[in-house]
Amino acid sequence: MDFNLTEERGMLRDTLGRFLRDKYDHGLRRRLEASGQAYCPDVFEGLAELGVLGALFSEEHGGFGGSGFDLAVVFEELGRAGTLEPILPAVLAGGLIAEAGRTDLVEEIIAGTTVATLAHGEAGARYDQSHVTTSAKVDGDQIVLSGTKSHVLNGAQARLLVVSARESGAVMDEAGISLFLVPSDAIGVTITDHVNLDSTSAATVVLDSVRLDASVRIGSAGEGFELLEASIARGVTALCVEALGAMEAAKTLTLEYLKERRQFGVPIGSFQALQHRMADVLIEIEQARSAVINLAGNLHRPRLERERHVSAAKNMIGRVATLVVEECIQLHGGIAMTEEYALSHFARRLTMIDHLYGDVDHHLERFITLSAA
Secondary structure (H helix, E strand, O other), X not given: OOOOOOHHHHHHHXXXXXXXXXXXXXXXXXXXXXXXXXXXXXXXXXXXXXXXXXHHOXXXXXXXXXXXXXXXXXXXXXXXXXXXXXXXXXXXXXXXXXXXXXXXHHHHHHHOOOOEEEEOOOOOOOOOOOOOOOEEEEEOXXXXXXXXXXXXXXXXXXXXXXXXXXXXXXXXXXXXXXXXXXXXXXXXXXXXXXXXXXXXXXXXXXXXXXXXXXXXXXXXXXXXXXXXHHHHHHHHHHHHHHHHHHHHHHHHHHHHHHHHOEEOOEEHHHOHHHHHHHHHHHHHHHHHHHHHHHHHOOOOOOHHHHHHHHHHHHHHHHHHHHHHHHHHHHHHOHHHHOOOOOHHHHHHHXXXXXXXXXXXXXXXXXXXXXXXX
């Protein structure tokens, strides 16, 4: 496995990094939060023009990337900048829309003119991907969807929802789950927006006897779980890489603070005890990077092998992020959690990432189960 970036990925990383350094900072993020905007349309449009969204899709689906390492290049820079833009929903829903053969919609997603997201999680599901109570009933040449989806990322900003619903089987069965492409303005769809801990946007989506043409089904009836699991694996990869970028940003802020903050007439970074703690942070981040690289390089593997890497990386990222957040805050002192200081955002975002699509404990248990299979 070659871990070196290709020339194209290196150029994308450098261009994206420069764009975000010029256009995105903590001040912009705070202004967005104060205004109630979920993200900055100008930045999102700029990201699309740079080809960032196209890098998430394969050439077959109209993009120019799509591999785990393409996700890694994009999301590490997004995590380092602490962006709020709806790029992760494009990963979660875009691949499923591409599988449906809707190249017209994929083109709109890549161009940044359409936001699409995955509506899958439900109250009471914890992190079990096969837990689906939303129902899909066939009525002639129509599908009738009923149920409630929780914590739908950028649900209120999305024009398209990829909804998981059960056509047959028990609540926890993998078989019987289907995926449907649902316009957010369809009759019977109610979307309630809310703001997350880290200032990102999510929503509760209620489907009240939503009638749609049966052609909105993605794939075969009752056989959507495999596609869903593969899409979430890509989403978890993106989250892990984003967390890595956020940890790098928190580390950089802390190193700068240790050099500037003076005590007893000298920078506190000269104190050996603090140097040792910072060295531990650097070592843990590099271990997390190894886990992320390993995951990115194995997304194309068979299902069981791929999912073991997913859970191993998500568990590692969660554990390291907790240590990085705690150490960086303690090395700063009280200033670290003030809204005016950027570290507070990275701390909240890393906490949120741990709870998206499975926390540390869930993925440890899952890794053990998958390893025994």
